[in-house]
Amino acid sequence: MDLMNKYPRLTDLEAPAARRIPKFVFAYLDSGTGQDHAKDNNRAYLDGIELTPQFMRGRVNPDLSTQIFGVGYNAPFGVAPVGLSSLIWPGAESILGAAAKAHGFPYILSTVAGESIEMVAQSAGKMAWFQLYAPKDRAIMKDLLRRAKEHGYQNLVVTADVPAPSRREHMRIAGAPLGSRGNSSFTPRVIWQSMLRPEWAVRTLLNGGARFRNMEPYAKQHGAGQITKFIGEQLNGSLDWDYLAEIRKSWDGNMFLKGILHGQDAARAVNLGIDGIVVSNHGGRQLDAAPAPLAKLAAIRAAVGPDVPLVVDSGIRSGLDVVRALSAGADFVLLGRGFMYAVAALGKKGGHHAATILLEEVRDVMAQLGLKTIDEVKRLNR
Numbered sequence: 388m389d390l391m392n393k394y395p396r397l398t399d400l401e402a403p404a405a406r407r408i409p410k411f412v413f414a415y416l417d418s419g420t421g422q423d424h425a426k427d428n429n430r431a432y433l434d435g436i437e438l439t440p441q442f443m444r445g446r447v448n449p450d451l452s453t454q455i456f457g458v459g460y461n462a463p464f465g466v467a468p469v470g471l472s473s474l475i476w477p478g479a480e481s482i483l484g485a486a487a488k489a490h491g492f493p494y495i496l497s498t499v500a501g502e503s504i505e506m507v508a509q510s511a512g513k514m515a516w517f518q519l520y521a522p523k524d525r526a527i528m529k530d531l532l533r534r535a536k537e538h539g540y541q542n543l544v545v546t547a548d549v550p551a552p553s554r555r556e557h558m559r560i561a562g563a564p565l566g567s568r569g570n571s572s573f574t575p576r577v578i579w580q581s582m583l584r585p586e587w588a589v590r591t592l593l594n595g596g597a598r599f600r601n602m603e604p605y606a607k608q609h610g611a612g613q614i615t616k617f618i619g620e621q622l623n624g625s626l627d628w629d630y631l632a633e634i635r636k637s638w639d640g641n642m643f644l645k646g647i648l649h650g651q652d653a654a655r656a657v658n659l660g661i662d663g664i665v666v667s668n669h670g671g672r673q674l675d676a677a678p679a680p681l682a683k684l685a686a687i688r689a690a691v692g693p694d695v696p697l698v699v700d701s702g703i704r705s706g707l708d709v710v711r712a713l714s715a716g717a718d719f720v721l722l723g724r725g726f727m728y729a730v731a732a733l734g735k736k737g738g739h740h741a742a743t744i745l746l747e748e749v750r751d752v753m754a755q756l757g758l759k760t761i762d763e764v765k766r767l768n769r
């Protein structure tokens with residue numbers, strides 16, 4: 388059956404993803420924190436946004452193209468950074484990088500993804516952006532930025548909203564050995580869950596298991612035994628305002644700060660030379676009382692002025708949500724889980740399928756609203 392008829396919405400891919408990857412891996416992907424209030428509230432906030440159409444505007448052929456810092460993209464959305472994405476589905480980074488390149492939207496590679504800066508430069512080309520969790524060791528930070536620069540990355544996204552690992556209760560209940568607390572022992576339960584998903588298990592073994600190719604060279608240099616422990620020591624809670632200023636000095640491309648929810652933080656970042664803000668609550672994975680990012684957009688816009696790009700993520704699952712976020716004040720939108728469910732469910736075909744659904748949906752919603760351009764979408768409620 389045609390994929391688009393079988394899975395016409397991104398959310399149709401969640402159940403097949405759960406059937407194709409081990410329970411503890413799905414728990415890692417799907418998890419919020421605490422009671423999942425923040426995660427659910429991201430959805431509730433989006434679902435509450437209504438768009439009132441106006442009619443008789445003639446034939447509409449929506450143009451989805453948009454610009455960030457003078458660079459054109461074919462869509463107003465991109466792929467959010469997802470750590471350990473190769474463990475969710477082996478090669479997920481290249482699959483999504485290739486889809487991003489083919490369709491012309493950004494793919495943001497996580498510091499703690501499975502594939503490296505160098506590998507994703509190959510698959511995503513100019514659509515590759517790099518997300519930095521600031522390593523305690525400045526030499527590692529500078530070397531990561533050097534590698535990104537040398538491989539053509541022009542946009543850096545520094546993540547601020549993981550001051551410490553959060554409690555992921557679903558992962559505990561599923562027996563997940565993952566996480567940045569340095570615990571990576573493989574229990575019989577995890578091995579059993581993996582054996583129930585033979586295709587995933589074989590592909591994961593062939594792919595070298597849980598790899599952190601960006602960080603592996605430094606773990607070796609530091610003589611670190613366990614890579615997860617080394618990563619936890621380097622990346623947990625090392626970012627402060629002084630360090631952010633150091634990173635700004637070390638990177639001469641565009642720089643976003645990700646995970647911001649407070650106007651004061653956004654304004655301080657912009658004063659420090661940050662070019663754009665990613666307004667996000669990490670998909671509801673860090674603090675269960677965190678507000679929905681869209682609820683904070685007006686305050687952040689007021690704090691930074693009209694010209695700073697505001698990118699929004701957390702809870703976006705459809706083209707309709709993309710349009711809702713843009714109409715609520717976002718300049719650009721990211722999806723984390725939505726793309727990953729598609730890859731977990733469909734493997735290689737997942738990136739292209741997710742992109743096709745989202746592009747079609749955005750086009751459809753714009754046509755229903757009689758809007759021709761992304762700028763018109765952004766002006767809808769302003």
Ligand SMILES: Cc1cc2nc3c(=O)[nH]c(=O)nc-3n(C[C@H](O)[C@H](O)[C@H](O)COP(=O)(O)O)c2cc1C
Nearest residue numbers: 416467468469470497546669670701702722723724
């Ligand atoms: C499994 C998973 C891993 C993530 N890893 C990272 C990461 O390494 N760096 C980062 O900045 N954000 C990370 N995030 C947060 C995403 O970039 C993004 O903010 C979030 O997924 C948006 O919410 P959504 O999943 O509802 O779209 C991760 C999210 C998920 C679901």
